[in-house]
Amino acid sequence: MIEVQNLSFGYKKRKLLYKNLNLKLEVGSIYGLLGKNGAGKSTLLKNFIGLLFPKGGSISVNGFEPKKRWPSFLETIYFIPEEVYVPALTVEGYKNLFSPFYPAFNPQQFYSYLEQLDVNDKGKLSTLSFGQQKKFIIAFALACNTKVLLLDEPTNGLDIPSKIKFRKLISGVFTEDKIIFISTHQIRDLDNLIDRVIIVDNGELLLNASIEQISSKLCFKSVSELPATDKVLYAEDSLKGYAIVMENGEHEDSKINLEHLFNAITENPAKAKSIFHH
Amino acid sequence: MQIFVFPGLMLTLVLILYVLIKALSGFDMAQRISFFVGLVGGSFFLASFVFGYFSSNASGSSFLSLPASHFEKWLCGVLIAGIFYPVVFLIFYYGIDTGFVALYHNNLDPASPFYKQAYESVYRFDLDGVVARNVYILFFIYTGAMLLGSLYFNKVSVIKTAVALCIICLVIFGTNWLFATMLFGNIEEASPFHGVALLAGNDVGSIELPADIAEICKYVFFYVMPATFWILSFTRLREKEF
Numbered sequence: 374m375i376e377v378q379n380l381s382f383g384y385k386k387r388k389l390l391y392k393n394l395n396l397k398l399e400v401g402s403i404y405g406l407l408g409k410n411g412a413g414k415s416t417l418l419k420n421f422i423g424l425l426f427p428k429g430g431s432i433s434v435n436g437f438e439p440k441k442r443w444p445s446f447l448e449t450i451y452f453i454p455e456e457v458y459v460p461a462l463t464v465e466g467y468k469n470l471f472s473p474f475y476p477a478f479n480p481q482q483f484y485s486y487l488e489q490l491d492v493n494d495k496g497k498l499s500t501l502s503f504g505q506q507k508k509f510i511i512a513f514a515l516a517c518n519t520k521v522l523l524l525d526e527p528t529n530g531l532d533i534p535s536k537i538k539f540r541k542l543i544s545g546v547f548t549e550d551k552i553i554f555i556s557t558h559q560i561r562d563l564d565n566l567i568d569r570v571i572i573v574d575n576g577e578l579l580l581n582a583s584i585e586q587i588s589s590k591l592c593f594k595s596v597s598e599l600p601a602t603d604k605v606l607y608a609e610d611s612l613k614g615y616a617i618v619m620e621n622g623e624h625e626d627s628k629i630n631l632e633h634l635f636n637a638i639t640e641n642p643a644k645a646k647s648i649f650h651h
Numbered sequence: 652m653q654i655f656v657f658p659g660l661m662l663t664l665v666l667i668l669y670v671l672i673k674a675l676s677g678f679d680m681a682q683r684i685s686f687f688v689g690l691v692g693g694s695f696f697l698a699s700f701v702f703g704y705f706s707s708n709a710s711g712s713s714f715l716s717l718p719a720s721h722f723e724k725w726l727c728g729v730l731i732a733g734i735f736y737p738v739v740f741l742i743f744y745y746g747i748d749t750g751f752v753a754l755y756h757n758n759l760d761p762a763s764p765f766y767k768q769a770y771e772s773v774y775r776f777d778l779d780g781v782v783a784r785n786v787y788i789l790f791f792i793y794t795g796a797m798l799l800g801s802l803y804f805n806k807v808s809v810i811k812t813a814v815a816l817c818i819i820c821l822v823i824f825g826t827n828w829l830f831a832t833m834l835f836g837n838i839e840e841a842s843p844f845h846g847v848a849l850l851a852g853n854d855v856g857s858i859e860l861p862a863d864i865a866e867i868c869k870y871v872f873f874y875v876m877p878a879t880f881w882i883l884s885f886t887r888l889r890e891k892e893f
């Protein structure tokens with residue numbers, strides 16, 4: 374479990390990015406962290422793994438304090454940054470050098486993931502394209518079988534078939550004893566993958582809800598005319614009239630559109646809070 | 652990769668320096684300069700590579716999140732720059748110095764009237780002599796400073812550390828000079844932690860630190876300062892955010 378209590382963090386002392394953030398992430402979920410550019414998504418992930426230290430408050434990841442970076446903590450968590458680093462080693466060399474650091478590493482899974490992601494180059498990893506390097510690191514990270522997996526913009530640099538394979542892989546490796554935390558601004562890449570949505574903006578947690586909670590509280594639909602009610606959180610022009618997000622007073626079933634959800638929440642943070650805190 | 656390639660390049664440079672300076676200024680100068688450049692310069696640059704992961708976001712994150720303790724990560728850097736390279740260098744230096752000196756001795760004509768004089772003018776560099784010992788102290792200071800600098804400065808750490816060291820030296824020398832001038836007037840030389848040379852007409856007189864204080868200064872300069880740099884680099888790695 375990841376527990377954040379009254380987290381304050383800022384790169385400059387006088388300008389805090391997060392102020393008194395509280396967040397609880399339970400095991401057994403794939404979380405999607407959504408936010409605008411500069412909202413602090415990567416910063417939050419780096420606080421989780423201990424690359425950045427909170428200025429105030431505390432973070433606990435499976436009982437560990439990340440800022441201490443104990444090896445026993447780091448072997449249970451894997452962080453894939455937006456830009457990955459691979460040394461001038463072959464696939465085999467990389468595996469031999471780094472896999473001993475991760476006790477739950479499974480070589481069979483590793484080769485299987487590489488095959489599924491079409492990474493089959495026998496040369497030095499540093500000569501691969503950015504997308505291939507990223508897929509290699511994703512395969513390695515998944516094979517490490519860590520309890521917590523943090524992915525920062527994992528689909529950046531991946532082609533369309535690779536994005537689909539990535540989604541399949543993540544769904545396939547997920548087990549109830551893991552937390553997978555994906556930060557992205559490419560919202561569509563998370564469709565049908567995540568089961569909880571977290572939205573941050575201006576250093577504030579605007580939403581932390583499951584897909585079921587969102588479906589029960591909000592309704593996503595197309596209408597020919599805008600309803601004259603203050604229950605509409607968001608509306609945008611569409612071919613058939615308007616695509617809207619509104620309070621789900623009638624308990625209608627609808628398919629969540631993450632892009633519309635994000636806009637609805639960030640444009641009406643106060644209203645969204647009141648809906649989800651009821 | 653740099654960690655393996657660099658020592659090879661450095662040793663080649665030392666060999667070239669030795670040969671060139673020997674041809675231009677003789678053995679003594681060649682031995683001293685190549686020993687200083689090889690040990691102090693080589694370790695200084697190598698120390699900038701061992702924690703050089705912080706030049707990019709990706710490699711810095713990867714290094715810090717690797718499941719190894721801070722001490723293990725620090726020890727790797729220390730072993731490479733502080734043990735591995737100096738040992739390799741000393742063996743190499745001993746080898747080339749012995750070879751060149753032996754070659755020189757073998758090429759002398761034993762029948763020459765100046766044979767004994769010429770023979771005794773060149774000896775192997777004394778790795779336990781005063782010059783070597785001073786170079787060892789400088790090695791500990793500069794390598795420690797570079798290890799620390801590479802953890803403070805993420806980009807072009809070698810240049811930034813060198814500049815920082817120059818500024819620190821200038822400030823220390825300048826402050827010392829300023830105080831000595833204010834106190835004594837005509838200053839010929841004012842070495843920090845050592846003494847002041849005064850001009851009196853055409854003569855130069857010196858005021859040195861009392862023996863016990865000079866001993867303390869020497870102790871601080873030779874042992875405390877290098878140890879502080881090396882230990883601080885560990886502390887800095889532990890507190891490094893990226």
